[in-house]
Amino acid sequence: MIRCLAVDDEAPAxxxxxxxxxxxxxxxxVGTTTNPIEALTLVQQGQVDLVFLDIQMPKxxxxxxxxxxxxxxxVVLTTAYPEYALEGYENDVVDYLLKPISFERFVKAAQKVLAQGPLSQLLPAPAPAVAPVAASAGHMFVKGESKxxxxxxxxxxxxxxxxxSNYVSIHLPGQRIVTYQTLRELAETxxxxxxxxxxxxxxxxxxxxxxxxGNTIYLHDKEIPVSDTYREQLYRLIREA
Incomplete structure (x- = not known):
C-alpha cells in the first residue's frame, strides 16, 4: 500500500x-492539505510515500x-502550467499531470510509481535534522535544499x-531562506x-x-506581534540600549 498525500491550494483540486x-x-x-509547510512536516516524519503536488502555491x-x-x-506534480515540466523532471519527479486531470491519466501516473518497486527500497532513510553551525561570531551556516x-x-x-512547524524561514533583505530547524533550536544558537x-x-x-x-514591532514593512511571555524582556533590552 502506497501512502499518499495531496497538496494543492485549491479545495476542488x-x-x-x-x-x-x-x-x-x-x-x-494519508490526507489532503492546502499548506505545503504542513506537507513537508509529514514527509520529514516519514508518514508519506507519495505526494501529488501542485506547483503554484503561496508561501x-x-x-x-x-x-x-x-x-x-x-512526487507526482499536478499543475495547469506545462512550462514547468522540464524543471520538474530535473528534480526526479515520477510524473507530471496537467490539469484538468483525467482519471485515466491519473492511473498511468500511479502505475509508474507502482512499477518502481517497494518504496522502502527506493527511498533513503530521512536525513537527521542539521542544526546551524556557527563558523564565527559574525555568521552561521544552515542546511540548504540538497543533502x-x-x-x-x-x-x-x-x-x-x-x-x-519544523522549519524556519530566515528573512534577509530581498531574500528568504527556508531550512529544516525548529525555532527553539535556532534561538539557542x-x-x-x-x-x-x-x-x-x-x-x-x-x-x-x-x-x-505596544505589542507590535515594526521592522521595515513587516509588523511582528509581541507575546506577553517575551514583552518584559524586550522592553528591558530597549531601555538598556
Missing amino acids: LAILADYIGQLPFLRL LTGLQFLKLAGNRCK NKFLRVNYADILYIEGL LPQPPFLRVHKSFIVSLDKIRMVD
Whole structure:
C-alpha cells in the first residue's frame, strides 16, 4: 500500500485527487492539505510515500517543496502550467499531470510509481535534522535544499526569523531562506542580543527594529506581534540600549 498525500491550494483540486486515490486499491490517502509547510512536516516524519503536488502555491511553491523534501518521498506534480515540466523532471519527479486531470491519466501516473518497486527500497532513510553551525561570531551556516548544501547567513543581514512547524524561514533583505530547524533550536544558537525571541513564531534582530508600539514591532514593512511571555524582556533590552 502506497501512502499518499495531496497538496494543492485549491479545495476542488484536492477533492478530485482524493477521489482518484480512493479508487485505486494500492493507494491509501494519508490526507489532503492546502499548506505545503504542513506537507513537508509529514514527509520529514516519514508518514508519506507519495505526494501529488501542485506547483503554484503561496508561501512555498511546488518546486521549492521538491528541493526541501529531497528524496524522502516520490512526487507526482499536478499543475495547469506545462512550462514547468522540464524543471520538474530535473528534480526526479515520477510524473507530471496537467490539469484538468483525467482519471485515466491519473492511473498511468500511479502505475509508474507502482512499477518502481517497494518504496522502502527506493527511498533513503530521512536525513537527521542539521542544526546551524556557527563558523564565527559574525555568521552561521544552515542546511540548504540538497543533502550536502549549506548556506552562509550573516547575522548582520537577518531581519527576522519565522517559525513554520519544523522549519524556519530566515528573512534577509530581498531574500528568504527556508531550512529544516525548529525555532527553539535556532534561538539557542543565535547571539543574544541582538537576537531575541518575541513570540512563539518569531525571532527578531534588535538592530533592525524601527519602532515598538505596544505589542507590535515594526521592522521595515513587516509588523511582528509581541507575546506577553517575551514583552518584559524586550522592553528591558530597549531601555538598556
